[in-house]
Amino acid sequence: MLGHPVAGASWEGFVIETLIAAAPAGTQANFYRTAAGAEIDLLLTPPGDRPWAIEIKRSLTPKVEKGFYLACEDIEPARRIVVYPGAENFPLRESVEAMALKSASQALLDLS
Numbered sequence: 001m002l003g004h005p006v007a008g009a010s011w012e013g014f015v016i017e018t019l020i021a022a023a024p025a026g027t028q029a030n031f032y033r034t035a036a037g038a039e040i041d042l043l044l045t046p047p048g049d050r051p052w053a054i055e056i057k058r059s060l061t062p063k064v065e066k067g068f069y070l071a072c073e074d075i076e077p078a079r080r081i082v083v084y085p086g087a088e089n090f091p092l093r094e095s096v097e098a099m100a101l102k103s104a105s106q107a108l109l110d111l112s
Contacts, residue, residue: 011058015083015101016042019054022105024112038070043077046111050078054104055096057084062098069094079107 019042020029026047032040042054053075055068062084072080072094080096081104089099099107 011085012041012056015056018101018105019044019083019108022108024108027108032071032075034071034074036070037067038074039065039067040071040075043075044108046108049111051075052079052081053077055082057082059084060086062092064092064096068096081107 016029020027023029023044024046028045030043030045032038032043032053040053041056043051044054045051053068053072055062055064057063062082064082068080080094082092082096082098083101083104084098085101086098087100087102089097089103092098
């Protein structure tokens with residue numbers, strides 16, 4: 001099943017729905033993409049706070065593309081997170097955190 005072509009899109013949709021549900025009331029959810037290709041899968045902006053840039057990867061060894069870093073330069077988010085299907089949290093380069101979905105959800109719940 002994980003080899004099916006829609007597995008990645010299905011995971012992405014599940015993560016987006018889960019994180020929006022965990023976010024505080026009034027949080028704005030957006031997708032960010034520039035004409036040059038800079039992209040952020042999910043931009044969550046809690047009330048009165050700077051946005052969180054969230055990239056979603058189905059891989060257990062998540063890698064962030066150049067477009068995410070370029071988008072973060074534009075947005076200057078409070079947090080840079082890659083949600084992946086693993087259980088551990090660990091740092092990536094340039095202040096990006098790889099986080100399990102459970103941890104990312106809890107971080108949003110803690111804002112409430």
